[in-house]
Structure formats: structure tokens, C-alpha cells
Amino acid sequence: MKTISSRDNAQYKEYKHLATSSQARRKAGLTLLDGVHLCQAWLDLRGLPEQCIVSETALKNPEVAEIVGKIEHQRAHCIAMPDALYNAISQVEHGVGVMFVVPTPERAVPDALAVSAVLLDNVQDPGNVGSILRSAAAAGIKQVFCSGGTAFCWSPKVLRAAMGAHFVLDIFENVDLAALMAKAKVPTLATSGYATKRLYEMDLRRPVAWVFGHEGQGVADDLLSLATQTVVIPHLGQVESLNVAACAAVCFFEQVRQNQS
Template identity: 75%
Template sequence: MKTITSRDNAQYKELKHLATSAHALRKAGRTLLDGVHLCETWLQMRGLPEQCIVSDSGLRHPEVVALVARLEAAHAHCLQLPDALYAALSQVEHGVGIMFLVEMPRPAATGALAANAVLLDNVQDPGNVGSILRSAAAAGIREVYCGPGTAFCWSPKVLRAAMGAHFVLDIHENVELAQLVAGAKIATLATSGYATQKLYDVDLDRPVAWVFGHEGQGVSDELLSLARHKVVIPHLGQVESLNVAACAAVCFFEQVRQRQASAG
């Protein structure tokens, strides 16, 4: 295990640049996974990280010690930092002191939509995006397409909210969603508070592409006009609408319910 103690170390400066700049992450095609859960999930599903970074105090945490031992047995690259240097990299309060530097997966370009998918149109809140990814993965959906303006999926906040869902999804970013919806081979469903067709009246026992929009403005008019179905989730309380992440979860699991009922 290599140890760095100086803030002026070139390798440390590079890590700090990545940790504090979403632009730097995008440009480098790498990201930082912070915490035992994300690191263990990556190791289980994707293999060794490019580098493991651990704090001095982290090496006194039993889960971190066990994880580092597995990495060293596999001859992975590990880097130890004093707590003060590590804290400047981490965005997790009261974390246990371990993170992975990994290369962001780059899914192959796909053709026309033909399998269950999620399309995010200018969904800006990282917590909402992460929650949607988590629900999609739990519902067995694999493909995610993010239009311009949607929160960067590999940012630390989205990663934490998704709790490892990234590692079982194919995530495509900066996608021209209108072209994707127009050329889809499957039904496309956009949620709208002004729609008249109820979610529960749509046949979801088939592949569909779900379109969710901006937290305040909803799905853009262009995508609404292109979608085959505009659906609303009926609710009884005195609120205007559901949070977009809650809306997505209801949609995904209504489809799960219908498919399980069909399967008998």
C-alpha cells in the first residue's frame, strides 16, 4: 500500500481535482465511489477498482480492513491518506474512510428502443435521479437514457442515492431523447399531471419506455407530443403532484404487478 502525506503530491492533486469537479470526472471518464457499500458492490459486480483510497482512521474500521485485505490479496492498487487529506476528497459526512477510483462503464450505443427503458428529461436533482435509478434496477429495468440537463449520473450524490444500482444498469447520457422516442419500437409513456389516461388503465404487460421530466415543469411539450401514451397517477390527497422519483417508483412497480399477475 502506497502512502501520501503531502497535499502537494501530484497524484493527490489529481484525485482532489476529480473529487471536486463534475467536469473533471466527465472528461476523465472516471468517478469516485465513497463508502463500504458502494465499494463492495462494485467489487462484486464489476471487479477490481483502478485504485482504492483509504484513510488512516479507516484502517481501524473492521469492514474497511476486511475489504482492503481482499484487494491486496488480488494485488489491487491501494493508497493510504491521513484523515485530513482524505476528508478533502470525500463528500460523505461521518464516513468510514474508503473510496474506489473507477472507470465509468461506457455502454455500447443502442438502436431503436426495444426493451424496458427509462428516459430522463431534464431531471435536475441528484437525489431524484439516484432514487429513480435504484427503483429501475429493483424493477428489472436495465436501460436508462438521460437527456441534456439531467443530473450527471456518476456524480457522488447520484451514486449515493442509487446505492449501487448503477452497476446493473446501462446508463446513456446526453442523449437526444426526441429521436429515441420517435423511433421507438415499443410503447412510450410520458407522465403528466394533465393527462386523462390513468396509469392503471394501460396495458403494461409488455416492454415500455417511461419518460419522466423536470421536477417543476414536467416532461417537455415535444416529448409529450411524441409519446404514445400520456398517463397520470391518480391521488386523493390535497397535493398538486407526486415527486418525480415517487412517480417513477409507482410506474415501475405497477408494471411489475401487472407482469407478475399475467405470469400467474
């Protein structure tokens, strides 16, 4: 196990950039997974990380020690550092003290939508994006397509909110959603507060592609015009609309309910 003890270390500076800069993460094709749950999920579902980073105090934690043991047993890279240096990288307050450096996958966008999927149009809040990914994975959806204005899926905040959903999803970013919808082989359903068709009136016992939009403006007009159907979730309370992540969860699990009934 290598040790880093100086903030001037070149490798340490790279970690700081990955932790604080979305541009650095995109350029390097790398991101940080912070915490036991995400690191263990990566080991179980994807394999070894590029590097494992651990604080000196965390080495005494049984869960962290088990993860480090697996890493070192397979001769992967592991780096220890004083708590002060680790905490300056970590964005998790009162975290356990272990993180992985992992590659962010780059995938070619399929020629056409052919299975159940999620399309995110300019969804900007990382917490919302992560929650949608988590709900999609739980509902058995495999593909997620994000427009250029959507929050970077491999940012630390999205990763924490998704709780490992990334590792069972195929995520495509900077996608031309209009072109994708135009060639879709499955129905595309866009949510809109102005739709007349209620979600619960839809037959969802087949693959569909869900389209969700910006937290304030909703799905863009050009995408609404391309959708097979626009749908609304009826609600009784005197509120204008649901949060986009809550809206997505309702849609996904109505589809699950119909397919299981």
C-alpha cells in the same frame, strides 16, 4: 500499499478534482465511490477498481480491512492517507473512510428502444436521479437514457442515492431522447399531470419505455407529442403533483405488480 501524506502531491490533487468537479469527472472518465456499501457492490458486480483510497483510521475497521485485503490480494492499487487528507476528499460526513476510483462507462446508444427502459428529460436534482435509478434496478429495468440537461449520473450525490444501482444498469447520457422515441419498438409512456389516461388503466404486461421530466416543468412538449401515451397517477390529497422520483417508483412497481399477478 502506497501512502500519500502531502496535500501538494499531484495524485492527491487529482482526487480533489474528481471529488469536487463534474467537469473533471467527465474529462477523466473517472468518478469516486465513497463508503463500504458502494465499494463492496463494485467488487461484487464489476470487479477491481482503478484505485482504492483508504484513511489511516479506517484500516482498523474490519469491513474496510476485508475490502483492502481483497484489493491487495489481486495486486490492485491501494493508497492510504491521513484522516485529514481523506476527509478533505470525501463528501460523506462521518463516513467509514474507504473509496474507489472507478471508470465511468461510455456506451453506444442502441439504434432503437426494444426493452423496458427509462428516459429522463432534464431531471436536474441528483437525489431524484439516484432514487429513480435505484427504483428502476429494483423493478428489473435494465436501460436508462438521460438527456443532456439531466444530472450527471456518475456524480457522488447520484451514486450515493442510487446505492449501487449503477452497477446493474446500462446508463446512457447526453442522449437525443426525441430521436430515440421516434424509433422506439416498444410503447413510450410519458407522465403528465394533464393526461386523461390513468396509470392503473394501462396494460403494462409488456416492455415499455417510461419518460419522466423536469421537477417543475415536467416532460418537454416535443417529447409528449412523440409518446405513445401520456398517463397520470391519480391522487386524493390536495397537492399539485408527486415528486418525480416517487412518480417513477409508482409507475415501475405498477408494472411489476401487473407482471406478477
